[in-house]
Amino acid sequence: MTELRNVEADLARFRLRVFVMSLVVLACFLLLASRLVYLQIFRHADLRAQAESNRTSIVPIVPNRGLIVDRNGIVLASNYSAYTLEITPSKTMGLERTLVDLSEVLDITPRDRRRFKKLMEESKSFESVPIRTRLTDTEVAKFAAQRFRFPGVEIKARLFRSYPYGELASHVIGYIGRINQAEKARIEEEDEQGNYRGTEYIGKLGVEQSFENDLHGITGVERMETSAGGRAIRKLSSNPSTPGNKVVLSIDIKLQKLIEDMYGDRRGALVALDPKTGQVLAFVSKPTFDSNLFVEGIDKDNWQMLNESIDKPLLNRALRGTYPPGSTYKPFMALAALETGTRSATTLINDPGFYMFGGHRFGSPENEKGGIMDMRRAIVESSNPYFYSLANEMGVDAMHDFMKPLGFGQFTGVDIRGEVRGILPSQEWKRNYYKRPEQKKWYAGETISLGIGQGYNSFTMLQLAQATSTLVNKGIKHNPQLVTAIQDSTSHVKASIVPEPPVDLGYKPENVDIILRAMVGVTKEGTSTRVFAGAGYTSGGKTGTAQAVSMGQREKYNAANMEEHQRDHSLYIAFAPAEDPQIALAVIVENAGFGSAAAAPIARRTFDYWLMGQYPSEEDLAAVSKGQAGAPIGKPRLAADMPWPPQSNPAPSTVP
Numbered sequence: 293m294t295e296l297r298n299v300e301a302d303l304a305r306f307r308l309r310v311f312v313m314s315l316v317v318l319a320c321f322l323l324l325a326s327r328l329v330y331l332q333i334f335r336h337a338d339l340r341a342q343a344e345s346n347r348t349s350i351v352p353i354v355p356n357r358g359l360i361v362d363r364n365g366i367v368l369a370s371n372y373s374a375y376t377l378e379i380t381p382s383k384t385m386g387l388e389r390t391l392v393d394l395s396e397v398l399d400i401t402p403r404d405r406r407r408f409k410k411l412m413e414e415s416k417s418f419e420s421v422p423i424r425t426r427l428t429d430t431e432v433a434k435f436a437a438q439r440f441r442f443p444g445v446e447i448k449a450r451l452f453r454s455y456p457y458g459e460l461a462s463h464v465i466g467y468i469g470r471i472n473q474a475e476k477a478r479i480e481e482e483d484e485q486g487n488y489r490g491t492e493y494i495g496k497l498g499v500e501q502s503f504e505n506d507l508h509g510i511t512g513v514e515r516m517e518t519s520a521g522g523r524a525i526r527k528l529s530s531n532p533s534t535p536g537n538k539v540v541l542s543i544d545i546k547l548q549k550l551i552e553d554m555y556g557d558r559r560g561a562l563v564a565l566d567p568k569t570g571q572v573l574a575f576v577s578k579p580t581f582d583s584n585l586f587v588e589g590i591d592k593d594n595w596q597m598l599n600e601s602i603d604k605p606l607l608n609r610a611l612r613g614t615y616p617p618g619s620t621y622k623p624f625m626a627l628a629a630l631e632t633g634t635r636s637a638t639t640l641i642n643d644p645g646f647y648m649f650g651g652h653r654f655g656s657p658e659n660e661k662g663g664i665m666d667m668r669r670a671i672v673e674s675s676n677p678y679f680y681s682l683a684n685e686m687g688v689d690a691m692h693d694f695m696k697p698l699g700f701g702q703f704t705g706v707d708i709r710g711e712v713r714g715i716l717p718s719q720e721w722k723r724n725y726y727k728r729p730e731q732k733k734w735y736a737g738e739t740i741s742l743g744i745g746q747g748y749n750s751f752t753m754l755q756l757a758q759a760t761s762t763l764v765n766k767g768i769k770h771n772p773q774l775v776t777a778i779q780d781s782t783s784h785v786k787a788s789i790v791p792e793p794p795v796d797l798g799y800k801p802e803n804v805d806i807i808l809r810a811m812v813g814v815t816k817e818g819t820s821t822r823v824f825a826g827a828g829y830t831s832g833g834k835t836g837t838a839q840a841v842s843m844g845q846r847e848k849y850n851a852a853n854m855e856e857h858q859r860d861h862s863l864y865i866a867f868a869p870a871e872d873p874q875i876a877l878a879v880i881v882e883n884a885g886f887g888s889a890a891a892a893p894i895a896r897r898t899f900d901y902w903l904m905g906q907y908p909s910e911e912d913l914a915a916v917s918k919g920q921a922g923a924p925i926g927k928p929r930l931a932a933d934m935p936w937p938p939q940s941n942p943a944p945s946t947v948p
Contacts, residue, residue, distance in 0.1 A: 352490030354451055355509030358536030358781060360465055360499055362545040366936070368465050369455055369500070369583075375427040376450045377435065378420040381412065383444030390442060391423070397438050398424060398431055407591040411470060425452070425588045453493070453587045457937065459580040461548050463608040464541070464708075464774065466498025467583035469590075487511050496586065498608075499539060499775065502708040506778050509536035538779035540786070542571035546931065547901055549938060550908075551576045554894045556917030558884060560861075561609035563757035563772070564877040564898060567867065570761070570770025570791060572706075573875060573902065577609040602857070611706070614714045614750040615880055618836030619674045619887070620865045621745030623807050624759060625682055626667050628694040630803040634686050637667040637806045647680035650737050654680050657837070671810035672818035674835065676744050683743025688734060691742060692718035697797050698759040698769070700751055705771035705792060714755060717748035746839060756865060756878035764808060764832070764867040764876050767799035808832055812870045820864070823892040825923040828904050830870040833895065835887030836863035838880075859883040862919075864891035868899045875902050884919055893921040900928065907931045 360369035377398065384390045394400055400423060408423045427435075432447055439445075453468050471479070471494045479485050488494075489511055495501035512533030551562055555578040564574040585594050598606050607613060629635040643662040647654040656662070656676040670678035683691065696702060701716025715721070719734040726732050741747040754772060762769040771792050779786040811832030815824040819835040838861045862884040867876040877895055884890035893916050900906040908916065909926030 353512035353514060353530075353533040354490045355511055355533035356451060356535040356781075357453060357468070357509065358507040359538045360507070360541065361538060362541050362543055362548075363776070364544065364546075366545050367456065368461065368541070368545060369453060371451050372454055373449055373451050374425060375432050376422045376448050377424040377427060378422045378446055378448055379408075380420045380444045380446075385443055390445060393441065394423065394445065397435055398427075400424065403591050403593075406593065407589045410592055410595075411589045420446070420448070422450075422588065425450075451491075455583040455587075457545070457549075458582045458584060460552065461543065461545060461575070462498075462580045462583045463577040463610065464498050464543060464548075464575045465583060466500035466502075466708075467496055467586040468493045468500055469496045469586045470494075497710075498708055499541065503539050503775060503778075506539055507536040509781065510534035535781040537781050538786075539775055540777040540779065542566075542573065542774055542776045543575055544573055544902075546934070546936065547898065548574050548576060550901055551894065551898060552578060552580065553913060554897060554908075554916045555881070558890075558917075558919070559603055559609070559882040560880045560884075560891075561613055561753040562877060562879040562894065562898070563610050563753045564875055564902075565757050565761045565770075565772060567761040567765040567770075567873050567876045570758075570773050570794070571776060572772050572774045574877075574898070575610050575774065577607070577611070577613070579603050579605040581605045608710065609880075610753050611708070611710055612712045612752070614712060614752055615861055615863075616747070616749050616838040617745035617751055617756055618838030618861070618863050619676075619744060620756060620834050620836035620863050620878070621743075621749065622671055622674065622679050623763065623811055623834050623865075624695060624698060624700075625679050625691070625743055626671055626810070627763065627799070627803060627807050628686065628691060629667070629682055630806065631799060632686065632690060632694060634690075635667070635682060639666065641665050641670070641675075641678045641681055643670075643675045643677040645677070647677040647740065649680070649684060649740055652737060654740055667806065668810040668813060671807070671834065672813040674819055679743035680740050681743075683739050683741075684736070686743075688739045688742060689718050689720075691739075692716055692721075697795075698762055699755050700749075700759060702755070704754050704758050706754060707772075707774050707789075711754070712752065714752055715748055715750040717742065722748075745836060753878045753880055756863075757876065760865045760867060760878055761876040762797065763804065764873040766801060766804050767797040769795045769797060808867075808870070811867075815866075819886075819888050820892045822922045823888060823896050827896065827899070829868050829899065831866055831868035831899060832870050833864055833866035833892065835892060836865070837861070837886050838863055840883055857883055860885055862887050862890035864888075864895050866892075866895045866899070868903060875899065881919070890919040893919075897924065900924065901931055904928075905931045907934050 356371050359367055361367050377394075379387070379390065381387050391400065391405070404424055408421060411421045427447065435447060455462070455465060455467070470492050471488065475494055479488055487508070487510060491511070495504040495507060500507065510533060512531050515529045551574050555576070558578065560578055562574060562576040563572065565572055581598055630637065641664070643656070643660070643665050645656050645660060645662045654676070660675065661673055662675070665675045665678045669675070695716055701714045703711055703713060722734050723732045738747060742749055758769070758772055773789070773791050775789055777786050777788045811834055812830060814820055814833050814835065815831050820833050824831060840858055840861055860883070862881040863879065864887045865878045867873040875898075877898060879891045879894050881890040881894070897908050897916060900908075906928040907930065908924060909928060912921060912925045912928070915921040915925060
C-alpha cells in the first residue's frame, strides 16, 4: 500500500509540473503572439521604412558651381572634375603606416603631406581628407588594384574650381576653400546642411563668398539599391542637381590686367567707377595672389609666404587698406567751404609757404609757388596754407558733417563683404576712440592738418573713388556695384541686379562747377599737366602726396634717407571726359612719392584705354611700372588688337 501511495504522489507531482510547464509555454506563445501583433500592426510603417533604408542608400549629387564672368563675358572662374585620393583617419589601421604604404603605390610628395596635415587639423577624424588630387587614369587603376590593402582610403570624383588667370583680379573674384567649423555651424543654423551634402567647399573671399547662395547651386540626390555588403546594385530614383547661377561682374578684365601690369612690383590700389551708375570698372589691389592655391587646400609654405610677407598680398587694399588722402582731399574741402558759406571762390589768402598756428609752423612742399591764392589757384597749385587756414576756420566737426554724406569714413555699400570704415575724425570720434581722459580732448592744432588730408584722416580708395564720382555727378551718389546681373543656370534668363536708388546730396550746381573747373586746371596748367599732355580728351584731377609715417616739425623729409615702406604715398583722383564724365577713379601707389610721378601716369593710361581704346606701347608700359613715366611714349597699340588670353598668362586646361 505504501508503494502505491508513493506512485500516486509522484504522478500528482508530475501532473502539476506538466501543468505549470504548459502554462509557461502558453504564456510564452501569448507573449510571442502579442509581440508579432505589435510589430505587424502598430510598428508596421516604421519597420517598413527601416527595412527600406537598409536596402537603399541616398547619394548626394554635387552641383556644378556657377561661373563668374566679366562685363564682356570672359570667364574668370569655372569648374573641372577630377579624381581625388582621400583618407578617413578613423577608418585606417594606422594613419602613418597608411601614408607610408600609399607612397609605395602612388607619388605622395612632401607638399601633399603638408597640405594633408593642415586639412586634418581643420577636420574631424571621421571626415575624409584628400591626400592627392587630380589623379590620372593610370594612377586610379594602379590604386584600384591595391584597394584591399587600404581600409579607410578611397577614390572620389570631385569638382574643382579653376581660376584661369591666376593672380589677376584675385581680390575681387576671391576663392573657395574647405568648410571650417564656424561655417558648418552657420550652415546648420540656416538649415542648409542638406544642400552641402557631398561637398566640402564654400566661397571664402570676394564674389565667391558674397554670392555663395547664387554660385553654389542645389544639391541633387540618387536613391540606390544596395547589397548587404553596401555595394550599389541599381538606381531606384534620381533627383538631379541644379547648377549654380552665372554671376556677371561690372569690371573689364582687360582693363584690370592693364592696370595691374602698370603697378609692376609696387603696392597700391585703384578703383574706377562709372559716375552715372556706380558700376565698378576696375578694382585693383597690388600685390595679388593666385586663387588656385586655395582650391585644394593651401600648404603651409605657401600660406606662410602669403601671410607673413611684408607686402601683405592677401590684403585687399582697395576695400580694406586705409590711407590719408593727402592733397586729393582739397577739392572736397573747397566744396565744403562753398556749400557752408565759409569762403567764396574769390576769397584771397596769402600763401607764404607755411602756416603758423599756436606757435607751430605747418609747412608746404619746397616746390610750391606760393603767393596770393583764390580757390581755383589753390586747387591747381595745391596750396597747403590755403587749406590749413580753411580747416581752422571750419573746425573739425563742420568738416566731419560735410564729408560724412560723401562717404568718407563710412561704408560705401559695395556688394562684396569685408569693407572697413576708415576714420573721419570728429570730437565725438576722439572721445569714443581713446581711453585716457587726456587723450579724449580735441586740440585746435589737430584740426589744421586735416585740411590737407593728413592727421587722423584715413580712408579707402573705394571711398575716395565714390566721393570723386559723386562730385563729378553733381552731387548724386551711387553705391559702388561689382555684380550687375545673375543668369539662371536652367532658364538662362539674365536678371539685372537693381542697385540701391542714388542719393542727391543737394549741392548747388554753380559750386560744383567751380571745383570741377579747378580740377580741369590741374591737368591743363597744374601738377599733372606733363602727364596729360597730348591726351585726346579733357580730364580733371588732383594729385596728392600723403605721409606714410609721421614727421617731427623740425624734421625735413628726405626719401633717400628713409626705408622704402616709410616713404610718402603717391595719390591721384581724376575724371574724364570733363564735359560728360564716363569714368572716375582714385589711385594710390604706396611709398612712391609725388602724385604726379607715380599715380597720375596710371590714371592717364586707364583713361586712354577706356575712352580712346588705346593700349600703352611696351616701352611705355615698362616705364609706368617703374614710376618713370610722364605722357605716353612710343606708339600706343589698339586695345582691341591685344591678344586674349594674354600670352604670358594662358588659361589652364579644364581637364585633369
